[in-house]
Amino acid sequence: MIKLNRRQALIMGGAAAATALAAPAIAQGTKIKVGALRFTSHSGSFVAKDRGYFADAGLDVELEFFQAAQPMAVAIASGDIDYAVTAISGGLISLAQKGAIKVIGGALIEEEGIDGQQILASDAAFQAGVTDPSKLGGKSYGVTQTGSSFHYVGSRIAQAEGIEMSFKPLQKVGAVVGAIKSGQIDAWNIVPHIAKPLAGSGAVHIIGAVQDYLPGYQTTTVFTSAKNAADQRDKTEAFLAGFSKGVADYNSTMIDQSGGDAGIDEMVKLIHQYVYADRPFEKAKPSIVNGTMRINEGAKLNMASVKDQLEWFQSGGYVDASVTIDDLVDTSYVEIVG
Template sequence: MTTFTRRGALGLAGGAAVLPLLGAPALANTKTTVGALRFTSHAASFVAFERGYFTDEGLDVDFKFFEAAQPMAVAIASRDADFGVTSITGGLISLAEKGAAKVIGGALSEEKGIDGQMILASNAAYEAGLTAPDQLDGKTFAVTQPGSSFHYMGAKIAAAEGASLSFKPLQKVGAIIGAMKSGQVDAWTIVPHIGKALTGGGAVQQIGMVADYLPGYQVTTLFTSAQNAENDRAKTEAFLRAFSRGADDFNAALVDKTAGDDAAEEMVKLVHKYVYTDRPYDKAKPSIVNGAMRINKNAALNMASVEDQLGWFKSEGLVKDSITTETLVDSSYAEAI
């Protein structure tokens, strides 16, 4: 785990820099742990941290980094982390059914006109004829775990194409990348900051876009423990406000590109502190820019997409039929779109 504290980062900036904004809630240096992946899609949290938006809300934030969605959901439910940004998975739904977790908002979304998640083929599969999604029948498809968002996307694409896929769980994104490069699996879907880097380097081939099959797909959600959602409303609302400010900055700089070139450059440098940290800036920049997808304004949640995902998990027997969207989502926080 890598830990950063906003209070420490601002400690030398002078007392005035860390004063809460007028009208902020009565929280003061409330310790808060935010779960994240080192993906451009998690940038709103990084922006809120670096620009003091969490501090403005009285939250003293640490990040806890994960390599897959499922472990993050477990950490939130066990209260090892307070808030997370991740996809809807069978594990998250089951934790919600047990009264341990709640979705409180939406984050990353597929949107027409903005490059989104890519459908990829290994070079070996591509050379053998897998050049489009309608040729997926009989192929192996990489997922982190059964019941992951990768499983959902692959299954929905296969159903649309009348294809039968063999799903191969590989636990971590890094392991999937290795398996794609070596031809151990045939296909995969992934966010553009990773997908474009792989295709640009010739490691894999792009054969389609997820948005063509799942328009408006709510890729990631904001979630917390049921305990936080029910009993710590001030803290939960403070997190959502700060996150939303970070999302607004990110969208303006890299998605809508209305903030200007200097703001875009500053944003990429900020994100680079967390994403592709093992690469020099000039090598990381194209992948970060290419990975800029819409983060929902005001953490709004696409309920139609959530309902579709929940319906698929039920149809596959991955979660109980009795689970409803109310089981999963606390609608008192989530603005529906």
């Protein structure tokens, strides 16, 4: 009987969970560029690259990092990168309408029972009485760009609470962090690996959770150029196969904790190469662990959430009213739910 060490068992388990997306035969070493943010939520790509799952699928992957969603969408449309994982934005939808981009799967999702994106208030706003989202009426809410995913989430919170807020575009996540810490904006929403350390420092306060307003929110999606989706099916399926094995490892280790503390440590060390790499491991580890959220197995896509996002962008005039869900999504690659 062959005995496996913990790492081998985790890898084999992750591979088994992703067999529904077995890699097609493509030329070995096919070079592609994959867009990402330095967020824990992009760990599917990090794991697939470092554990050889992309290579097993025949792909030689170079990761290219961005600071916001919309520039990544532009890079896909221009052919500067081949595949990416990020939130749906107005820019992405408009490029899809022009036939440049297709969403082909889902990634990060809000799941009940797992800490997801947190709603934050600046210390100044909190001390002035903004202790829950219902008290955000008349306050300023940070976003990267007008028509970004942050704008969508903030607007849905305001709608649910029956209040109005002003939205302040600051272009980059780092700029929003600085603005809420200094009190230049009153509120924001962000993934837990950023939200919890900020709250722990006392500079901001967690006043709510996004999943209370948007259960099942398809926070990020997997997308590519319309050309890749239509004409490079083998390459696209190979990317999804490798990515899905990385996701399976990540979920198994960080959410199901199948490898125990040792497995978590090994996974965090892998992610630390890309997230908070400028910090010592022991300081980075709590933030990375705090960022644990479910990434959809097999890149399945919550279509109900995607449709709600599209409708919001249309209702606000951020994208053309004539855009259809078929313009945005190629449903032929992964399981569609919702």
